[in-house]
Amino acid sequence: MSEEQMNSANKPISADGRTYHVETKEGEMANRIITVGDAKRARALAQHMDKILLERESHRGFVTITGIYKKLPVTIIAIGMGPSMMDFFVRETRMVVQGPLSIVRFGSCGSICDAKIGDIIVATGAFAITRNYRFFSHQEEKPYILWPAVASDDKLTRSIASKIAQPLGTDHVFAGLVGNADSFYGSQGRTGSDFYDANDALLDSVHDSYSDAVALEMECHMLLHLAQVSTGPDGSLPPSIRAACALMVYADRQGNKFISPETSKRMVEVAARAVLDALVEDMPSQEGLHPAAGSV
Ligand code: R1P
Ligand code: URA
Known part of the structure; x- marks a missing residue:
């Protein structure tokens, strides 16, 4: 394919087949993927793989590590923060991975339930919370919009929850709906006097709208939404992406506490194998085989 054919405004792809933001090409990413926000977390998880095949950092800060875990190819990718970064990652990954x-x-997340720092919350589903700009211009409507929830993949979610409960204990694993906010601050109900956020009642309205809301963060809903609307080859259904989310509690919103670096490091070590095991058991066959897997 010529450069002209591949590189378009619709789908910017470099002459050597790399997507514009994530900068990966066919053969570099596996069909089993763990996505995290922080590159350090990605590298800590990657230490648990049996072999690392490649690591690449893009000019937009995406860090992609592909390796082998229990004889199967797995990619771990750090995407940074927010729904837009999740959107870049999922769409550009779909461009370069078949099947x-x-x-x-x-x-990581803030707990709005009884889960405390050091606990893990698995998402049964997620909903978006967006700032309603009309309110801030005209004081019309409500200042925040709570969108309908999208479900996680049930089998994958249950598998992650039961595997994490083994090292952590069932008392430390919670499940429920996750609110995916468009800010760490205003739309997660953090209050202060530097900005007029009109968010004093936001956490109450989250609980009123979703009695099973357990956590707030910034990417789960976009992942589950894109999985929901993903299509198979040539635009066919059913969806080609299955997705689930497990979140370490970094902020205890009821007790107003935040995690220490030592505890967050320990949590990754406790949960790493549970997440990797759930992922490879979910797609155990040669389905979606990465070219490098043959050489393992
Ligand atoms: C905010 O501190 C970030 O932490 C959470 C939020 O979703 C947001 O991206 O997730 P990660 O720790 O995976 O980045
Ligand atoms: N990430 C978030 O988005 N919110 C929190 O409170 C903690 C981590």
Whole structure:
């Protein structure tokens, strides 16, 4: 394919087949993917793989590590923060990986339930919380919009929850709906006097709208939404992406506490194998075989 044919405004792809933001090409990413926010977390997880095949950092900060775990190819990718970064990652990954995709987000969150720092929350589903700009211009409507929830892949979610409960204990694993906010601050109900955020009642309205809301963060809904609307070859259905989310509690919103670096490091070590095991068991066959797997 010529450069002209591949590189378009619709789908910017370099002459050597790399997507514009994530900068990966066919053969570099596996069909089993763990996505995290932080590159350090990605590298800590990658230490648990049996072999690392490649690591690449893009000019937009995406860090992609592909390796082998229990004889199967797995990619771990750090995407940074927010729904737009999740959108770049999922769409550009779909451009370069053929076949089904299983994606697990292993992130951090603020707990709005009884889960405390050091606990893990698995998402049964997620909803978006967006700032309503009309309110801030005209004081019309409500200041925040709570969108309908999208479900996680049930089998993958249950598998992650039961595997994480083994090292952590069932008392430390929670499940429920996750609110995916468009800010760490205003639309997660963090208050202060530097900006007029009109968010004093936001957490109450989250609980009123979703009695099973357990956590707030910034990417789960976009992942589950894109999985929901993903299509098979040539635009066919059913969806080609299955997705689930497991979140470490970094902020205890009820107790107003935040995690220490030592505890966050320990949590990754405790959960790493559970997340990797759930992912490879979810797609155990040669389905979606990465070219490098043959040489393992
Ligand atoms: C905010 O500190 C970031 O932490 C959470 C939020 O979703 C947001 O991206 O997730 P990660 O720790 O995976 O980045
Ligand atoms: N990530 C978030 O988005 N919110 C929190 O409170 C903690 C981590």
